[in-house]
Amino acid sequence: xxxxxxxxxxxxxxxxxxxxxxxxxxxxxxxxxxxxxxxxxxxxxxxxxxxxxxxxxxxxxxxxxxxxxxxxxxxxxxxxxxxxxxxxxxxxxxxxxxxxxxxxxxxxxxxxxxxxxxxxxxxxxxxxxxxxxxxxxxxxxxxxxxxxxxxxxxxxxxxxxxxxxxxxxxxxxxxxxxxxxxxxxxxxxxxxxxxxxxxxxxxxxxxxxxxxxxxxxxxxxxxxxxxxxxxxxxxxxxxxxxxxxxxxxxxxxxxxxxxxxxxxxxxxxxxxxxxxx
Amino acid sequence: xxxxxxxxxxxxxxxxxxxxxxxxxxxxxxxxxxxxxxxxxxxxxxxxxxxxxxxxxxxxxxxxxxxxxxxxxxxxxxxxxxxxxxxxxxxxxxxxxxxxxxxxxxxxxxxxxxxxxxxxxxxxxxxxxxxxxxxxxxxxxxxxxxxxxxxxxxxxxxxxxxxxxxxxxxxxxxxxxxxxxxxxxxxxxxxxxxxxxxxxxxxxxxxxxxxxxxxxxxxxxxxxxxxxxxxxxxxxxxxxxxxxxxxxxxxxxxxxxxxxxxxxxxxxxxxxxxxxxxxxxxxxxxxxxxxxxxxxxxxxxxxxx
Amino acid sequence: xxxxxxxxxxxxxxxxxxxxxxxxxxxxxxxxxxxxxxxxxxxxxxxxxxxxxxxxxxxxxxxxxxxxxxxxxxxxxxxxxxxxxxxxxxxxxxxxxxxxxxxxxxxxxxxxxxxxxxxxxxxxxxxxxxxxxxxxxxxxxxxxxxxxxxxxxxxxxxxxxxxxxxxxxxxxxxxxxxxxxxxxxxxxxxxxxxxxxxxxxxxxxxxxxxxxxxxxxxxxxxxxxxxxxxxxxxxxxxxxxxxxxxxxxxxxxxxxxxxxxxxxxxxxxxxxxxxxxxxxxxxxxxxxxxxxxxxxxxxxxxxxxxxxxxxxxxxxxxxxxxxxxxxxxxxxxxxxxxx
Numbered sequence: 001x002x003x004x005x006x007x008x009x010x011x012x013x014x015x016x017x018x019x020x021x022x023x024x025x026x027x028x029x030x031x032x033x034x035x036x037x038x039x040x041x042x043x044x045x046x047x048x049x050x051x052x053x054x055x056x057x058x059x060x061x062x063x064x065x066x067x068x069x070x071x072x073x074x075x076x077x078x079x080x081x082x083x084x085x086x087x088x089x090x091x092x093x094x095x096x097x098x099x100x101x102x103x104x105x106x107x108x109x110x111x112x113x114x115x116x117x118x119x120x121x122x123x124x125x126x127x128x129x130x131x132x133x134x135x136x137x138x139x140x141x142x143x144x145x146x147x148x149x150x151x152x153x154x155x156x157x158x159x160x161x162x163x164x165x166x167x168x169x170x171x172x173x174x175x176x177x178x179x180x181x182x183x184x185x186x187x188x189x190x191x192x193x194x195x196x197x198x199x200x201x202x203x204x205x206x207x208x209x210x211x212x213x214x215x216x217x218x219x220x221x222x223x224x225x226x227x228x229x230x231x232x233x234x235x236x237x238x239x240x241x242x243x244x245x246x247x248x249x250x251x252x253x254x255x256x257x258x259x260x261x262x263x264x265x266x267x268x269x270x271x272x273x274x275x276x277x
Numbered sequence: 278x279x280x281x282x283x284x285x286x287x288x289x290x291x292x293x294x295x296x297x298x299x300x301x302x303x304x305x306x307x308x309x310x311x312x313x314x315x316x317x318x319x320x321x322x323x324x325x326x327x328x329x330x331x332x333x334x335x336x337x338x339x340x341x342x343x344x345x346x347x348x349x350x351x352x353x354x355x356x357x358x359x360x361x362x363x364x365x366x367x368x369x370x371x372x373x374x375x376x377x378x379x380x381x382x383x384x385x386x387x388x389x390x391x392x393x394x395x396x397x398x399x400x401x402x403x404x405x406x407x408x409x410x411x412x413x414x415x416x417x418x419x420x421x422x423x424x425x426x427x428x429x430x431x432x433x434x435x436x437x438x439x440x441x442x443x444x445x446x447x448x449x450x451x452x453x454x455x456x457x458x459x460x461x462x463x464x465x466x467x468x469x470x471x472x473x474x475x476x477x478x479x480x481x482x483x484x485x486x487x488x489x490x491x492x493x494x495x496x497x498x499x500x501x502x503x504x505x506x507x508x509x510x511x512x513x514x515x516x517x518x519x520x521x522x523x524x525x526x527x528x529x530x531x532x533x534x535x536x537x538x539x540x541x542x543x544x545x546x547x548x549x550x551x552x553x554x555x556x557x558x559x560x561x562x563x564x565x566x567x568x569x570x571x572x573x574x575x576x577x578x579x580x581x582x
Numbered sequence: 583x584x585x586x587x588x589x590x591x592x593x594x595x596x597x598x599x600x601x602x603x604x605x606x607x608x609x610x611x612x613x614x615x616x617x618x619x620x621x622x623x624x625x626x627x628x629x630x631x632x633x634x635x636x637x638x639x640x641x642x643x644x645x646x647x648x649x650x651x652x653x654x655x656x657x658x659x660x661x662x663x664x665x666x667x668x669x670x671x672x673x674x675x676x677x678x679x680x681x682x683x684x685x686x687x688x689x690x691x692x693x694x695x696x697x698x699x700x701x702x703x704x705x706x707x708x709x710x711x712x713x714x715x716x717x718x719x720x721x722x723x724x725x726x727x728x729x730x731x732x733x734x735x736x737x738x739x740x741x742x743x744x745x746x747x748x749x750x751x752x753x754x755x756x757x758x759x760x761x762x763x764x765x766x767x768x769x770x771x772x773x774x775x776x777x778x779x780x781x782x783x784x785x786x787x788x789x790x791x792x793x794x795x796x797x798x799x800x801x802x803x804x805x806x807x808x809x810x811x812x813x814x815x816x817x818x819x820x821x822x823x824x825x826x827x828x829x830x831x832x833x834x835x836x837x838x839x840x841x842x843x844x845x846x847x848x849x850x851x852x853x854x855x856x857x858x859x860x861x862x863x864x865x866x867x868x869x870x871x872x873x874x875x876x877x878x879x880x881x882x883x884x885x886x887x888x889x890x891x892x893x894x895x896x897x898x899x900x901x902x903x904x905x906x907x908x909x910x911x912x913x914x915x916x917x918x919x920x921x
Contacts, residue, residue, distance in 0.1 A: 114773035
């Protein structure tokens with residue numbers, strides 16, 4: 001029983017097949033990696049799943065419902081939250097306000113309540129603050145709650161995006177390169193935070209990431225795409241050894257040459273996790 | 278049937294004026310993603326530049342003795358007005374838009390409105406708010422073919438407009454400046470990184486667009502017989518709608534859009550009621566925004582997320 | 583307890599306005615009082631427009647159209663209603679108050695409804711297109727009013743009396759509505775709705791991905807904004823004694839934009855200051871006659887070039903602490919608990 005299922009999803013941009021029939025299933029409470037070289041179509045897959053783009057073929061099934069072609073807001077309300085590769089925070093708002101914006105599950109008061117500033121409105125505002133602070137605590141941002149979002153360092157901005165996504169109380173969290181721009185200790189902490197979210201909040205997590213050290217250590221299953229097509233899927237140990245994956249990543253002519261190169265890279269990567277990009 | 282042909286001819290001649298103005302909107306939008314509200318005032322100023330050049334060349338004398346204004350003088354009027362408007366357009370860009378190149382998106386839009394108002398009020402101050410009769414740069418000759426009346430002025434409007442649009446097409450497709458303009462409209466930053474002097478290309482865009490608007494201004498004066506400082510408001514708006522209709526940023530689209538708006542306006546005036554000739558433009562605008570916001574010839578560019 | 587306190591504050595405000603109105607109308611020259619009332623209307627217009635152009639980051643340049651809808655509706659409703667109410671309540675303050683406020687609310691409601699009609703199709707589009715649609719809409723309204731014979735056509739509407747529309751508008755009503763509009767819009771701005779609107783203006787795609795119904799909220803903001811313009815229109819109608827289509831030309835929309843630019847896009851206190859500034863400046867510049875509009879438009883350009891975010895910027899002025907900000911920034915209260 002899967003919580004997210006892609007069935008031969010296609011997306012075409014003016015004649016270019018950005019995704020050409022990708023299918024995969026993510027089990028509930030799984031940490032699922034989606035990897036591939038630059039331009040492989042990973043972010044496009046996220047955009048199709050979250051309704052930013054309409055698929056040109058195939059369908060996306062979430063929790064038994066076909067959600068292909070839904071609007072982003074509807075997908076989000078239904079239970080799929082995301083972060084963005086190129087950080088999209090509400091820059092002039094405070095860290096806490098950024099999180100509260102996604103507080104639709106808490107929101108009870110309507111506009112008339114807000115105008116009257118009645119008990120329902122006050123209760124809402126208290127609940128917003130409490131919930132937001134709880135999530136900021138999880139992501140290690142509680143101290144920065146009143147700062148302007150744009151003033152945060154890069155790594156903190158990425159974590160704030162996760163906190164904001166969590167405010168939706170989603171079932172599935174899509175993380176688009178959460179470790180990009182983080183140093184190795186931040187990345188290590190991120191791994192713990194991702195596991196915490198799965199274990200304590202029962203989230204299913206789909207991860208697009210170029211930092212192989214993070215991907216290999218945190219993901220239970222990995223799906224590899226290249227040029228918009230699936231080239232491999234399996235647990236990290238299997239994917240890591242797949243010649244097609246190596247060839248895709250290293251752009252080598254033959255799997256044998258790729259394996260030779262990879263041994264060197266892999267040795268380096270285990271000693272310093274930042275070396276992959 | 279003759280009625281319909283008559284309306285179509287009038288519509289095409291009016292539409293070709295809209296098309297000339299629409300080109301300026303669409304070119305500037307193409308490179309800067311800015312609605313250049315001041316463009317309607319450049320059109321108006323261009324018309325006045327033509328007026329004063331003709332007066333300077335002694336057109337009142339020719340009229341008073343009943344002689345025809347020499348044809349090469351008519352060309353001088355056209356060229357002078359186009360040059361004056363080009364200079365005005367470049368100056369507006371330099372002083373009002375360039376400092377705001379990296380400002381929040383609303384800032385240049387508001388500035389454009391401000392410049393538009395400024396020029397309009399300045400013109401009212403200098404030229405007086407009273408309408409002026411446009412001098413007969415070309416003396417009207419009427420031809421009648423099976424009940425359809427065609428004047429040489431309508432023909433001249435079509436010929437001049439088509440010639441200018443053909444020239445623009447060649448310029449955009451064949452010259453280095455044209456290629457640079459197209460490059461800027463795809464990605465301004467990339468063009469800059471490729472060594473294109475973006476400021477110079479933007480200035481050229483404003484110069485060309487403004488010159489075409491001035492040509493439109495003279496043709497408008499010939500067609501409508503009077504001009505006034507507020508003439509740019511409604512005409513400019515219609516031309517902008519023409520650009521949106523054709524697909525903003527798309528040069529052939531602006532031409533097609535202009536002609537369609539002109540014809541639609543004439544047909545509405547002729548068959549419904551002259552009261553609605555201005556309203557039809559807005560109906561078209563709302564319709565196109567609702568059903569095909571990218572315009573007839575425009576393409577949908579998915580936003581990068 | 584809270585509500586009792588609020589009732590007391592409301593009563594105090596009403597009392598103060600009543601006193602102010604009395605003093606101004608009885609003891610200050612009419613010219614000054616008139617400018618004060620015009621400034622009050624400007625505040626309503628600016629605070630309303632700021633919600634859509636400032637907070638939400640959309641761009642309407644046709645708000646004169648909504649003002650026109652409100653002005654004509656209020657004038658028409660009051661003209662129709664006055665004899666009926668007089669039949670029941672006689673004449674005096676109470677019937678006038680009933681007629682005028684029913685008229686104003688009707689004007690606001692119709693302006694809001696027009697806002698929905700204009701907003702639903704156009705707010706799905708990007709900012710620039712909205713600007714053009716609202717501009718076109720403003721012109722269409724003027725065109726319709728000019729052709730509406732039952733509203734006097736181009737000569738305008740001034741009711742059934744030879745003296746024009748009843749002079750209901752006074753300092754009390756103007757500033758009572760100023761207070762109502764500011765309180766409503768401030769409370770909406772500093773709530774989840776307001777945060778979402780700000781999020782839309784910051785990054786619409788991210789706002790949508792966070793489940794924000796962006797189009798619906800933009801329409802809500804646009805509608806509220808239109809309703810405020812409608813009220814200002816109604817007040818204006820009964821100050822002037824007549825309404826003409828030419829009272830609501832594009833220039834008036836530009837006035838509103840200048841107000842919020844002077845005040846700083848996105849700031850309510852700024853909008854208040856901008857409204858007063860424009861009201862007073864236009865009056866002072868009247869002597870310059872034909873140079874007035876040239877200078878005015880030049881001022882607009884220079885402000886944008888020097889301070890694109892508006893003269894006073896986005897922040898609320900410090901005296902805005904007069905309004906408790908508890909709900910607006912619960913952040914502060916919680917943050918203070920730290921040792």
